[in-house]
Amino acid sequence: MASRQYATFEVDTQLFGVPVAIVQEVLSFHEYTPVPLAPKAVGGLFNLRGQVIAAVDLRVQLGLPARDFDGPAMNVIVRTDEESVSLLVDKIGEVVELSDEAFEPPPDTLHGPLRELINGAFKLDGRLMLALDTARATDTGGGSGSD
Amino acid sequence: MDEMGDIVQEFLVESHENLDQLDRDLVALEQDPGSRELLSSIFRTIHTIKGTSGFLAFNRLERVTHVGENLLARLRDGAQSMTPQTTDALLGMIDCVRGLLTHIEENGNDGSGGDDSDLEPVIQAVTACINGTAAPAAKPAAAVAATTPVEVTVTVTTPGEGDGEGAEDASAGGRKPRTRKSAAKPTAKATPAKAVLGAAFGGEADDVPPETPLAAAAPAPAEQVEPVGPEDETGGQARRSIADSSIRVDxxxxxxxxxxxxxxxxxxxxxxxxxxxxxxxxxxxxxxxxxxxxxxxxxxxxxxRMQAIDHIWAKLPRVVRDLSSGFGKRVRLAMEGRETELDRSLLEAVKDPLTHLVRNAVDHGIELPDDRRFKGKDPEGTLTLRAYHEGGHVIVEVTDDGAGLDPDRIAEVALERGVVTREQLALMDRREILSLVFRPGFSTAKKVTNVSGRGVGMDVVKTNIERIGGAVDVESTLGVGTTWRLTIPLTLAIIQALTIECGAERYVIPQVAVHELVYLDGQGGRVIEYAMGAPVYRLRGKLLPLVHLDQTLELRDPSSDHNRDVYVAVLHAEGRRFGLVVDRVLNTEEVVVKPLTSRFKDVGVYAGATLLGDGKVALILDVASLARRSHLGSDKIERAQAQLDATTKATSGTIDRLLIAGIGERRVAIPLDMVTRLEEFPVERLERVGNREVVQYRDQILPVLRLAHLLGAYSSEDGATVPVVVYTERGRSVALAVEKILDIVEDVVDARSDVGDDGMMGSAVIQQRVTELLDVRRAILAADPRFDAAVESDPISYDMAGM
CATH class of the missing domain: 1.10.287 (Helix Hairpins)
Known part of the structure; x- marks a missing residue:
């Protein structure tokens, strides 16, 4: 029975997870450089030990109002084929080991932007963890233009 | 080895490395005989050596590698499979190659032109493998050449041991000419060695059954231990010195x-x-x-990462020679600063543009010898390449003493080809007209030659140089010559940049694009004007199209207050000049360019990102893209410019450009063309000669006149420094000390009156203030009574100020 480790985090009280293997690191950061004219989902750029990282605001990706950058924000930095990208989340959860048995495809009743961003759901004790499709979640091109 | 060219050196280092790899591959191949991958790798290595040796005319090396390659090709393609016999034959071939390389390193040649019979055993062994006729003769040959693969590897790199048969065999053969001349006869070792040498260069070798050379080859190494040992050691050292003085780094x-x-x-x-x-x-x-x-x-x-520019200059003498003789011209090529270094990747990018400029200079710049003689020039033209560092950039100049560019002719052609309109042309100064040669579709060649003048060229040069963050411009004097100047960043990774602020953020502009900075006082007289809605600023009588960075980046509502103090960065890109309006100019510093990911490509305004001193990320603006935005309203601006010029002409003919200096409470205007430089000297540097003040300036003793004294004004407290206006004419300079430099204005001076003090030509209202117009000639004479005697006097008047 195969099982995988997931790093979990919350956005708007919903629990999400990405495979631990693709997570580069998790950190809190507060100085973001806005990128005018960039897609709205781009929260800004920041300096990760000399590397310029783009932060994608998951709230915008999920169709919620954009985050305000008054305080520090939590970053889950994931590796994609092209670059390392940060996902801006509300709260970091723990790393959980989940067996494939607990996996289910996205419920049919789920629609809206969220439906596009997840691979499926894991049944945890008392709550659902949605497995995020990182490629789609970090895709800021198209659709969500500058305004 | 001194005469050994760079190419041979590189070839040797590379080949030695490859051969080491080859040894490993072959041994690995024994473990895994069918590996297509290993075979391909081996094949490539031998193929490379073969190709290069053919190119460098190492014929013996080429012959050996050629048969080796044939065998390897068959193995690789599966036409034949590996057997111990083929492995032996290949190792023998490799050792032979190694021996020949050593010979090349020692002697600068591979003994080509001599006899090849010493190679025969190796070649035959390999050929036998190809033919599948495992000739009994070939077998021992191969066995001799390499007993076991591992041993060979060791022995070859450990000189002095007697069992590196293959290598010794080859090197013995390779050394043949020298041994024959010097050592063979008189020395004692001749007796045992003679057999080898005899076999090696004996013409009868071919006729002798295969056993003979083999037999000879076999005892030879053992016998040759003594003479070969030390020689081999020096060979080994020489090789090491080449291989060790440089290493390859990823x-x-x-x-x-x-x-x-x-x-x-x-x-x-x-x-x-x-x-x-x-x-x-x-x-x-x-x-x-x-x-x-x-x-x-x-x-x-x-x-x-740096390489001397000489790398790309090295082949230019040949280019110049071939071209000039083709045209019947005589051209001397001078190079200055050939050791100037550039990042390797930039060097590559500069190569073609530079070659083009050189070709162009020979083709169009330098005249035919008869023409030159007729003009009183040296019939031999001079083309000078000059490279030097300046302000964080490398400048490369291509200067010819040829015909020079004719602005009138350029203007004419530009009109003809529709590059510019007559109206646009009317607004251009000389420099701008010269720059027209960089416009696409422009070529002044009277006839199309096979070198240049096909309507492509200068615009491509410009594009290529700008692509790497550089700039190109041209200066020319008709009949005297032309200088093309390339400004190239030192590296792509670190650039000199201007940091500006707009909204709450800082942005970075590559310094190379920045021409000048203008401060606009929101309350003062200079405001941004609108030509049919397109924002412009009058910069010295020319309308400069403006791009508001805040609006471009949608940071602020366009209708926000227009009376803010702003800075205009006058930028240059893609042949366009425009002003970028920003909130504040912060500083210039070196920044490290970080590429932006593709997700920002569509935005198009950013060239990259960088980290500022405080660790924050800042975006680098793409000046070319901003320039395109500025171009949107250009036709309106041109119309407005034409109107402006018309009104200016109607009123007073020209626009005065004046330097406004403060002396006490008074404002004094000096025509800008009477200003060579503005300097600021510490007070203690002012010395005295008689009753005059002087200052040492650029190896001259410069007379200093305090305008306050001349004008009888009450001078206020002396500061620590004195601002001076330096005027130079034909090598003679004077300095006029003022109290403050207030401003530079370009304006139609209206409301002029002759109300004025002694030493003044009158007064006028400039910037809503009454300003006195200085009688500069008189001031100069007061500073240096002999100025006119030394300098042929030109009439100076305010009417000339607009020139």
Whole structure:
């Protein structure tokens, strides 16, 4: 029975997870450089030990109002084929080991932007963890233009 | 070895490395005989050596590798499979190659032209494998050449041991000419060696059954131990010296190193800033040391990627020679600063544009000898290449003493080809007209030659240079010559940049694009005007199209207050000049360019990102893209310019450009063309000669006149420095000391009156203030009574100021 480790985090009280293997690191950061004219989902750029990282605001990706950058924000930095990208989340959860048995495809009743961003759901004790499709979640091109 | 060219050196280093790899591959191949991958790798190595040796005319080497390659090709393609016999034959071939390389390293040749019979055993062994006729003769040959693969590897690199048969065999053959002449006859070792040598260069070798050379080859190494040993050692050392003086480093590693140093530079900047505030002497010293070490480290790491520009200049003499003789011209090529270094990748990018400029200079610049003689020039033209560092950039100049560019002719052609309109042309100054040659579709060649003048060229040169963050411009005097100047950044990774502020954020502009900075006082007289809705600013009588950065980036509502104080950065890109309106200009510094990911490509306004001294990310603006935005309203601006010029002409003919200086309470205007330079001298540098004040300036003793004294004004307190206006004419200079430089204005001076004090030509209202117009000639004569005697006097009047 195969099982995988997931790093979990919350956005708007919903629990999400990405495979631990693709997570580069998790950190809190507060100085973001806005990128005018960039897609709205781009929260800004920041300096990760000399590397310029783009932060994608998951709230915008999920169709919620954009985050305000008054305080520090939590970053889950994931590796994609092209670059390392940060996902801006509300709260970091723990790393959980989940067996494939607990996996289910996205419920049919789920629609809206969220439906596009997840691979499926894991049944945890008392709550659902949605497995995020990182490629789609970090895709800021198209659709969500500058305004 | 001194005469050995760079190419041969590189070939040797590369081949030795490849051969080491080959040994490993072949041994690995024995474990895994069918590996297509290993066979392909081996094939490529031998193929490379063959190709290069053919090119360098190492015929013996080529012959050996050629048969080896044939066998390897069959193995690779599966036409034949590996057997111990083929392995032996291949190892023998490789040892033979190694021997020949050693010979090349020692003697600069592979003994070509001599006899090849010493190669025969190897070649035959390999050929036998190909033919599948495992000739009994070939077998022992191969066995002799290499008993076991591993041993061979060891023995070859350990000189002095007698069992490196294959290598010894080959090198013995390779050394043949020298041995024959010097050693063979008189020395004692001749007796045993003779058999080998005899076999080696004996013409009968071919006729003798295969056993003979083999038999000869076999005892030879053993006998030759003594003479060969020491020689081999020197050979080994020579090889090591070549291989060890340089190492190959992965470019990725260099990039990583460069990036880390970039980080260090930033951290250093941060730390130095913090230390500056701390006011702790020991920390300050440590900080200074860190500062120094970081700079040196940065320089050294940058050097690892640097190559002298000579690399690309080296082939230009030939280009010039061939071209000039083709045209019947006589051209001398002079090079200055050939050791100037550039980042390797930039060097590649500069190569073609530079070659083009050189070709162009020979083709169009320098005249035929008869023409030159007729003009009183040396019939031999001079083409000068000059490279030097200036302000964080490398400048490369191509200067010819030829016919020069004719602005009238350029203007004519530009009109003809529809590059510009007559209206646009009317607004252009000389420099701008010369720059028309960089426009696409422009070529002034009277006839199309096979060298240049096909309507492509200068625009491509410009595009290529701008692509790497550089710039190109041209200066020319008709009949005297032309200088093309390439401004190239030192590296792609670190650029000199201007940091500006707009909204709450800082942005970075590559310094190379920045022409000048203008401060606009929101309350003052200079405001941004609108030509049919397109924002413009009058910069010295020319309308400069403006781009508001805040509006471009949609940071602010366009209708926000227009009376803010702003800065205009006058930028240049893609042949367009425009002003970028920003809130504040902060500083210039070196920044490390970080590429932006593709997700921002569509935005199009950013060329990259960088980290500022405080560690924050800042975006680097793409000047070319901003320039395109400025171009949107250009036709309106041109119409407005034409109107402006018409009104200007109608009123007073020309626009005056005046320097406004403050003397006491008075405002004094000096025509800008009477100003060569503005300087500021510390008061203590003013010395006295008789009752005059002088200052040492650029190896001259410069008379200084205090305008306050001349005008009888009450001078206020002396500051620590004195601002002066330096005027130079034909090598003779005077300095007019003022109290303050207030401004430079370009305006139609209206409301002029002759109300004026002694030493003044009158007064006028400039910037709503009454300003006195200085009688400059008189002031100069007061400073230096002999100025006119030394300098042929030109009439100076305010009417000339608009020139």
């Amino acid at each position: 470019v990725d590693l260099l990039d990583t190193l460069m990036r880390l140093v970039g980080e260090l530079v930033l951290t250093r900047n941060q730390l130095v800033r913090a230390i500056g505030g701390a006011n702790d002497p020991s920390m300050t010293r440590t900080g200074q040391r860190l500062n120094l070490i970081t700079s040196e480290l940065q320089e050294s790491v940058m050097k690892t």
